[in-house]
Amino acid sequence: MSLFLLIILTFFFLLSVTLEQIRMKIDHLKKENKDLEKNIVREAKKQGETKRKHELSLAQVHKLKGQDELGDQELGALTSKNQELKERKKFLEDQCNALSSQKTAKEAELDLLKKKVDMVVEFSEKRKRTAEEKLEEILCELYATKNELLAADEKLKLTKEEMDKYRQEVEEMEDQLLEAELTFNHQVT
Numbered sequence: 467m468s469l470f471l472l473i474i475l476t477f478f479f480l481l482s483v484t485l486e487q488i489r490m491k492i493d494h495l496k497k498e499n500k501d502l503e504k505n506i507v508r509e510a511k512k513q514g515e516t517k518r519k520h521e522l523s524l525a526q527v528h529k530l531k532g533q534d535e536l537g538d539q540e541l542g543a544l545t546s547k548n549q550e551l552k553e554r555k556k557f558l559e560d561q562c563n564a565l566s567s568q569k570t571a572k573e574a575e576l577d578l579l580k581k582k583v584d585m586v587v588e589f590s591e592k593r594k595r596t597a598e599e600k601l602e603e604i605l606c607e608l609y610a611t612k613n614e615l616l617a618a619d620e621k622l623k624l625t626k627e628e629m630d631k632y633r634q635e636v637e638e639m640e641d642q643l644l645e646a647e648l649t650f651n652h653q654v655t
Contacts, residue, residue, distance in 0.1 A: 489583070491579055492576060492579050492580065492583070495572055495575060495576045495579065496576065498572055499569060499572050499573065499576065502565055502568055502569040502572060503569065505565050506562060506565045506566060506569065509558055509561050509562040509565060510562060512558050513555065513558040513559060513562060516551060516554050516555045516558055517555060519551050520548065520551040520552060520555055523544060523547055523548045523551055526544055
């Protein structure tokens, strides 16, 4: 019985270690998720700023096109700047999309870990209930055996007392027989 209890205690200890590791992993994923959200917001702000600069640059290009007195050099610089801003916007959009994909993957991983935790908790609760039922059954058997032993002990005590009583009667009869024999021998002589 003590081996059974030791096995149950060892199982619950290992289960608690595994649950603690999963909880730590979930906390770590939540932190990463928050960081990813911050990065997405920051990249979205950068993208908005880049878009605004791009629109300003386009407005300046249109304004310059309307003005004949500006030289080709200034127009080329603005066009170059406009192209640079377009490339920056594309880069920021790509980064934003990558961060969104990472966030989605981390959320999926978090959901999977939560499901695993739920399964482990459910499994451990079933095992615990089974172990408690088995323990209760063993305790009932133990109490029944104990009661049987007490009854047998009481019966043994009564039997011993009865045997002592019969021994004493046998001894008294032997004494009476010996006395009768002596009396008979004495009368014969």
